[in-house]
Amino acid sequence: METILCLLPLTDAERAAFLAAAPDCRLLFHPIPTYRYGIEAVTQEEVSQATVILGNPPKALLRHAPHLKWLQTWSSGVDYVLEEGAFPPGAMLSSAAGAHGQGVAEVMLATLLALMKRLPLYRDDQRAHRWADEGKVKSPVGERMLILGTGDLGGSFAKLVRALGAYTVGLDRHPDRPAPDFDEHRSIAELDALLPQADVVAAFLPGTPETFHILDARRIAAMKDDAILLNAGRGSAVDCLALAQALDRGRLWGAGLDVTEEEPLPPDHPLWDCPGLLLTPHIGGGYRLDATLRAVNALALDNLRRYLAGEPLRNRVL
């Protein structure tokens, strides 16, 4: 008999649908309400009994999951699972890629527009009861936006900024494949040639050896003086110390980071106080947006039905 450990926060209706989909299984509901909070309440005993886990268990517990046959994450990225020794050999792994595009893209659009209109400075002025003019603003209309990553995250972002008048260039390793959300589709190998013309450079990349510090000191230096740099996806795509130095020297119009190399960012990291930086603590994904939570749960339910029927899983990674 399957023992299914469900770590997803479900509505009553969703819970009933999971129960109906798996009538002959033992279902353990242990909802983790958010990205971080509550995760420590999952026990080693629960994880070691499970044949199926829906959600993201603590990595340390996953090392002792002898019966695990399938893990469905709520996250789009699975890098933490793929670390050496973390995942039981032979088990299947599927991600929630596709469920987080809207949430991540909207947060990055909000960050981009806030930077363009200098809202972080106006917020600081508000806190100081100061009615001050912070000068020129930018518009997305006609801006050339280089978007690294053309998947669910990058594609969702491209759709939003195109709707506001931007021109989008999507970069990935497969420029021959279709990418209908973009005005142009180019190879990531052209990055160095394309950087100096970009008004906005936005990274939506998974954490892999290939994407590590893809935006490093040299490439940040190649950007326009008044360009904007954005990073979602994984923090390792941007060399955070190089970015901090560039901003401190007055380079770039601004930068918006929802992810950083180290999370949480240490309190003494130079990024916090950099001029032109707007920082959010990895809020694009996760359950903060109801639409994301509904999409994650629907995907997990669909994959559970497929798993029990012996059909191929969606978003299978291993």
Next chain:
Amino acid sequence: METILCLLPLTDAERAAFLAAAPDCRLLFHPIPTYRYGIEAVTQEEVSQATVILGNPPKALLRHAPHLKWLQTWSSGVDYVLEEGAFPPGAMLSSAAGAHGQGVAEVMLATLLALMKRLPLYRDDQRAHRWADEGKVKSPVGERMLILGTGDLGGSFAKLVRALGAYTVGLDRHPDRPAPDFDEHRSIAELDALLPQADVVAAFLPGTPETFHILDARRIAAMKDDAILLNAGRGSAVDCLALAQALDRGRLWGAGLDVTEEEPLPPDHPLWDCPGLLLTPHIGGGYRLDATLRAVNALALDNLRRYLAGEPLRNRVL
């Protein structure tokens, strides 16, 4: 001979075009770089000589402009000119309505998305080097947005939020006229009936007796507990003290004001520190966005040609 006092900041090409359009006139160029700064440098002598003024002279000087035949403002609103005794009787008045829609709409969109994603709180956390989760976020997708004013400002805002998935209801005094930027077009007389269903209420209204405190304590109380209130156009449309009280009591998801009843907002006004409030100091209009400045200057040049040719002016108010 016409004496044309031009208070607009022009590029060399724009200045050449103005000179070419008015070869037989005396042109005085005295550019005011922004909404406020530099305005005090305009002299009474310049204003009293002028037969035409392009731009917004200080109101006090306008009371002594015996030769003025036409004033073309850079602003969309002309309420300050229409105050009793401020404008020379018999002179023509035209506004820059139509030039500010993009700038104002983009700032209000940036403010709306910032509120939806809790960016003001994350900015405060960043200043305190605090990596903290500020909870649930909202999305514009499917949100019902009540937009007061269907002119250039309200229409431009409706276009932007519709492109991001919102449902827009435009309100004005002429629901029988076409308003293609909106999903629905209703009479302002229906405001009380429509308020309780709105997720976002956004005012883009001129400063008139009819719009004074149109969003007062009673109407703010009729809004959903988690609705968002926005105000651009003129600050008098919202009762600022009533809004401050509502926010202090935990009502509304948040509010975004680019205009206030008193500007600058006094340093001891209760609005500054209200929870959920994002305040910007009337930055939507003005010259902060290059596209706005170009549009204002093009309109002024076109109207100057019309004036000198004896043709009807665009945007004529008086």
